[in-house]
Amino acid sequence: MGVVNVTPDSFSDGGRFAEPARAIEQALRLRDEGADFVDVGGESTRPGAAPVSDDEELARVIPVVEALAREGVAVSVDTMKPEVMTAAIAAGCAIVNDVNAFRAEGAVEAVAKAGVGVVVMHMQGTPATMQKAPLYADVVGEVGGFLRRRAAALESAGIARERIAVDPGFGFGKTLEHNVALFRALPQLASMGYPVLAGVSRKRLIGDLTGRALDERSAGSVAAALLAVQNGASVVRVHDVKETVDAINVWLALR
Ligand code: 9MG
Numbered sequence: 001m002g003v004v005n006v007t008p009d010s011f012s013d014g015g016r017f018a019e020p021a022r023a024i025e026q027a028l029r030l031r032d033e034g035a036d037f038v039d040v041g042g043e044s045t046r047p048g049a050a051p052v053s054d055d056e057e058l059a060r061v062i063p064v065v066e067a068l069a070r071e072g073v074a075v076s077v078d079t080m081k082p083e084v085m086t087a088a089i090a091a092g093c094a095i096v097n098d099v100n101a102f103r104a105e106g107a108v109e110a111v112a113k114a115g116v117g118v119v120v121m122h123m124q125g126t127p128a129t130m131q132k133a134p135l136y137a138d139v140v141g142e143v144g145g146f147l148r149r150r151a152a153a154l155e156s157a158g159i160a161r162e163r164i165a166v167d168p169g170f171g172f173g174k175t176l177e178h179n180v181a182l183f184r185a186l187p188q189l190a191s192m193g194y195p196v197l198a199g200v201s202r203k204r205l206i207g208d209l210t211g212r213a214l215d216e217r218s219a220g221s222v223a224a225a226l227l228a229v230q231n232g233a234s235v236v237r238v239h240d241v242k243e244t245v246d247a248i249n250v251w252l253a254l255r
């Protein structure tokens with residue numbers, strides 16, 4: 001899954017793709033580099049990010065989804081808002097990726113009958129506050145239990161099990177220790193029976209482990225994506241698609 005942020009304030013690309021035309025160009029490039037989906041987001045979820053209005057998010061995301069769907073690109077839309085989910089589905093998105101795990105009022109209903117894939121992610125707190133003081137007694141047990149409950153809620157609403165992926169939400173209300181524990185528990189999370197999505201690309205976790213600034217985290221991110229796949233992740237959400245695809249293909253050929 002390649003990342004396309006249509007935001008002026010995303011942590012990883014600092015607004016380089018905020019113009020719809022640039023975002024579309026970037027998404028097509030990631031598709032050509034081997035991404036199976038592109039994840040289009042119009043509201044930054046970086047730690048400390050302020051929310052945007054429904055109208056602003058719709059204006060950023062929908063033209064990009066429409067253009068990519070016309071080009072035959074499989075689009076995932078990263079949103080927490082039911083109104084954006086509904087419009088993105090009408091515009092042709094294939095997947096809704098909700099870092100809030102469809103907990104907003106109306107979110108489950110927005111996706112229930114649409115036949116799209118859904119990504120259910122764990123987050124402690126909200127993007128504005130989540131890194132202030134993350135706290136767990138048993139991070140793996142709590143995150144796993146949360147994902148199980150949210151996936152069950154979606155299944156009860158009529159979403160087929162095969163359409164649901166779960167995601168521990170690296171960096172979303174987690175310290176380095178929490179992230180490491182969850183990363184090592186990927187095989188356990190995968191044993192729940194849903195495809196697991198892992199997103200660590202360029203995140204603080206990679207910076208903490210390498211001492212690298214944001215624009216120097218590519219090698220660390222590729223290593224982590226490869227290890228996530230080896231540990232049972234079915235989807236990795238990445239900025240460096242070409243490098244990640246190469247690494248996975250070399251591993252598949254040589255293992
Ligand atoms: C939108 N977004 C940013 N990071 C993410 C992650 O790790 N997983 C998912 N599902 N979405 C993310």
